[in-house]
Amino acid sequence: MKKIFFSLRRHTVPLAGFLLVSLLFGACKKTLETGSQPPVAGLMAFNLMPDQESIGFTLSGNNLVNFPLQYTNYTGSYLGIYVGSRDVASYDANSRATLATASQLFADSAYYSVFALGTNGHYRNVIVKDNLDSLSSTTGQAFVRYVNGITDSTALPLVTISSNGTDVFNTNAPFSSVSDFKGITPGNVSVKVNNESAINATRTITLEQGKIYTVLFVGTPGQTDTSKAVQIKFIQNGTVSANP
Numbered sequence: 001m002k003k004i005f006f007s008l009r010r011h012t013v014p015l016a017g018f019l020l021v022s023l024l025f026g027a028c029k030k031t032l033e034t035g036s037q038p039p040v041a042g043l044m045a046f047n048l049m050p051d052q053e054s055i056g057f058t059l060s061g062n063n064l065v066n067f068p069l070q071y072t073n074y075t076g077s078y079l080g081i082y083v084g085s086r087d088v089a090s091y092d093a094n095s096r097a098t099l100a101t102a103s104q105l106f107a108d109s110a111y112y113s114v115f116a117l118g119t120n121g122h123y124r125n126v127i128v129k130d131n132l133d134s135l136s137s138t139t140g141q142a143f144v145r146y147v148n149g150i151t152d153s154t155a156l157p158l159v160t161i162s163s164n165g166t167d168v169f170n171t172n173a174p175f176s177s178v179s180d181f182k183g184i185t186p187g188n189v190s191v192k193v194n195n196e197s198a199i200n201a202t203r204t205i206t207l208e209q210g211k212i213y214t215v216l217f218v219g220t221p222g223q224t225d226t227s228k229a230v231q232i233k234f235i236q237n238g239t240v241s242a243n244p
Contacts (some may be wrong), residue, residue, distance in 0.1 A: 039108035042078030044130075044237070046115045047071055047090075048149035049123060050220050050228045054093040055116060060086045068093035072218060072233060083108050090116040090125055099123040117176050119151040119220060128178045130237065132212060137240045141183035142207035146215040148173040150199055150230055157195040161215065163187065163207075173217075181212065191232050193217045203232040212237040 045057045047069040054071075057064040065075055089101045099116065102125040106112060111130040118124055126147075135143050146159055146169060156172040163185040173179075173193075186209040192202045198221030207213055214237055219230040 039083045040080045041083050041106040041108065042111040043081050043088075043106070044075050044078050044111075044113045045069065046074040046113065046147075046216070048115055048117050048147070048216065048218050049090075049099070049119060050151060050218070050223070051119045052092060052099065052116070052123075055090050055099065056093045057114065057116075058087075058089045058091065064088075071227075072216075072231075074235060078111055078238075081106060088114050088125055088127060090114075090123070100125045102127050113178075113214070115147055115149060115176075115178070117149050117151075124176060126176050126178060131181065132238065132240070135181060135183075135212065135240045137210055139183050140186075140209055142186045142189075142209055143181045143212045143240070144168065144184050144189070144207065144215060145179045145181045145213075146173065146217065147178050148175055148193075149216060149218045150175065150193070151220045152198070155195040155197055155199070157193045157199045157217070159217070160192040160194075161189060163189045191215055191234075193230070193232065198222050199230055201230050201232050205232075205234055210241060211239050 045064060047055050049055065050071060052071060054068040056068050059081060064079065083106045085103060085105045087101055087103050090099045091097060092099060100123040104112065104127045111132050113128055113130055115126045117126055144161060156174060159169055159171055159173040160167060161169040168182050168184045169179065184207065186207050189205050189207050191205060194200045213234055215232065215234045217232060220228055221230055223229040
């Protein structure tokens with residue numbers, strides 16, 4: 001049975017970081033001596049709001065994590081949550097004011113990401129199902145997707161992700177869009193986002209065979225604060241293996 005391995009951190013992690021400690025989460029139901037585990041899903045959360053230095057998340061009114069996420073930080077792993085229809089809210093960690101809410105039906109043994117996006121009072125939580133179980137370890141590839149969190153994307157930027165001169169993505173990406181995962185040749189990968197105006201960033205990243213990545217386009221065009229300017233970041237979601 002194919003299993004997905006994920007990394008675990010007990011604290012927030014910068015988006016450019018790598019995850020080192022592996023654990024098995026939810027790929028197969030396990031039976032314990034005391035009985036079966038309750039159904040669970042996995043949820044990973046991101047703060048991509050440039051003007052929100054510290055946010056929290058609640059799940060049906062309860063804290064998803066017990067620490068705030070700084071801008072461009074995320075939970076560092078998929079967190080186990082109970083299944084069913086749940087409300088996910090992001091809030092200002094200082095004032096406790098709610099920033100955005102979204103609802104999702106979380107399925108057993110499935111994986112999800114929530115991206116807190118927007119700026120200047122216009123915020124949204126975007127929840128997507130991460131179809132990790134559809135990815136095959138037998139292709140010899142890495143797997144990559146992108147999220148457009150650039151706050152002013154009215155002039156649709158062109159996203160290009162390519163390996164060895166072959167484009168895996170070459171498409172205009174609306175604000176808050178999240179692509180599917182696609183296979184890509186491991187090694188040095190070229191990533192670009194450009195709208196022929198205020199959005200123009202490039203980066204070369206190194207991807208490893210069998211690993212799963214999310215590329216994040218973040219920031220505000222024209223921002224003089226380099227930490228809030230348009231940037232390309234990426235994280236590793238996990239590793240797919242046929243025989244872990």
